[in-house]
Amino acid sequence: MSHPLIEVEHLTMRFGGLLAVDDVSFAAWPGQITAVIGPNGAGKTTLYNCITGFYKPTVGRLTLREGDRTWLLERMLGFEIGQKARVARTFQNIRLFGGMTVLENLLVAQHNKLMRASGWSLLGLAGVRGFREAEAAAIELARGWLERIGLVADADRPAGELPYGAQRRLEIARAMCTEPRLLCLDEPAAGLNPRESAELNQLLTSIRDRDGVGVLLIEHDMSVVMSISDRVVVLDYGRKIADGDPAQVRRDPAVIRAYLGAEEGVDA
């Protein structure tokens, strides 16, 4: 297989006396869905916040690679990770721009591209053709995503008015509108009913297969994890305890112990 899309090496995140992530190393490949699972408080979201620049890791290296180009994420400012390395993410508690319409949410995601086209607003104020064309293209891209998540008819409604499941899908579409190399999803299936969960599976596999984007997935819903992941990384108490394909991980005694408790009743 080709070189990995993102390589996490010896990542450690310490909050005062609490070791939230302890020397975790793993890799994710382009065009694959890599799930990160683990019991509550295992450090999954902290790991995400390190990758997407919300935390500066205490120790470790995060390398994103595409072709010959590499980005060292731990050295970049928070917004640069989205802007330059193009790592997009969604949030455990949905963070849409609730007062803005669905379409506007998807256009804000294309901000950097449109800013360049609008000549940092100067050409845009003059209303030059290049900008109008770029905006029309951005709206087309947004329309394409709205078709894929089935929200075309709701495009002009405030995003905050949508039902919960639609908001989850919209947040994924918004992340995809940044045209990311790596998409990090934080519990996208939380609170979805079985039908919506199945739709989500379809959406995620289509993102992997059609768009060729590498997906990193935190999830508690094992039906989602086991049916669509290509690789599973298991964390417990901030440490990696297993890493492999779903079938392998499911049989791993350390994983079973972490989820169901050790047979002799001693904490692992």
Add this chain to the structure above:
Amino acid sequence: MGARLPAILKDAGLTAFVAAALGIFIVGFRTIDIGSTRGLSFDYEFVDLAIAVATVFLGRLGLQLAAAGQRLPAIALGVILFVVGVSPLKMPSTFLHWFVALGGVALILRGMWPWAQAAIGSAGASPRGVALKQAGTKWFGWALLGGAVLMPFSPMADQKTMDLGVLILTYVMLGWGLNIVVGLAGLLDLGYVAFYAVGAYAYALLSTQHGMGFWAVLPVAGMIAALFGVLLGFPVLRLRGDYLAIVTMGFGEIIRLVLLNWVDLTNGPAGIGSIPGPTFFGATFTERAPAGGQTFSEMMGIPFSSNHRLIFLYYLILALALVTHLFTQRMRRLPVGRAWEALREDETACQALGINPTNTKLTAFAVGAMFAGFAGCFFAAKQRFISPESFVFIESAIILAIVVLGGMGSQIGVVLASILLIGMPEWFRDLGNYRMLAFGLAMVLIMVYRPRGLVAHREPSVRLHPADPGGGR
């Protein structure tokens, strides 16, 4: 109904008692100075109190009757109150006349409200009503603009009205400028008047000391103010909400104190006087032309009138305000405008989408400050004299109140709120000492009935389905 009458009477009596208990010390007694040797003495104004308490009793009775479905008795009570209020009956003060009459009007309105509501409801639901409403929202702004353009030619345009018009338009412009920072970008700025001061002093200093004209300084003043906007922006980038408000408030005070104490540059509290007024293609609005110049009346070949200057100032600030509005509307549809709104909604999500929050905030501060600078430049040219006293905190508070009262981010709301907030204290002048009381009451009523501002509707910056103004459904 019969069974409820005692309860209603009891409630009205209780209300009247509360009014009497509150009013006895505020209205019932009055200290009067009876000469330096004997000090203060009491004057009793129990007639005032009795009239007020009776009005409260009847008003409460009417309100309760209306709430119980007895509209006609309520309206009848309102009519009685109104007639008594406007009658030539001798009451101790004009305020009481107003109080009784307005109480009657309120009661009549309350009595008729259910009918009005039903009528509005059915009219709004009918297809013609829907079309009318859409046309109304579409044309309301244009109607306001038309009214503003024609105002100087209407018979009501005396000097007082024109002065008020200029004042209101200045606040409209400032409100629109602050709307960018507070309404769109969601950065609570309590020191906005600082940029207004920077623009005003920029014009005052450049014109009196370097002989620069109004039109040459206007863009410079805007740019200097924008620079100060960025200067303020840098230290406050990481702050949000209340903390941001406190720091911006401090910044406003710093600017005022510097203006007050840097006597060499700003002449301190004495201010800067004899600032030249704005010119119209080089023509001044004075009676006699300066050396080598020309006056407006000479240019037009019409006799001199001091009104010309006022009308010119009116159209000047109208044009400046409209430029602010058009610029903002345009910016809202650009990526940076959407990023401002996104930043207001959720800064964390913005960062995750690769939007640089620093630059986005700084542009909002700079653009907002620039328009305050323009307005300040106009203010200095209009007043011909400025001093730090014009740029106190209460000005920032009024501008912010205009934005909040109008409905955050709403452009037409700013206009309505300016008319109310700046115009109302003028209209209530007849009420004398009770002016601010009436003003405060009006503010409370607006915030109770329209908690999200006068115009809470947000028009999307772009639509996927433009043919359907209903919002995609």
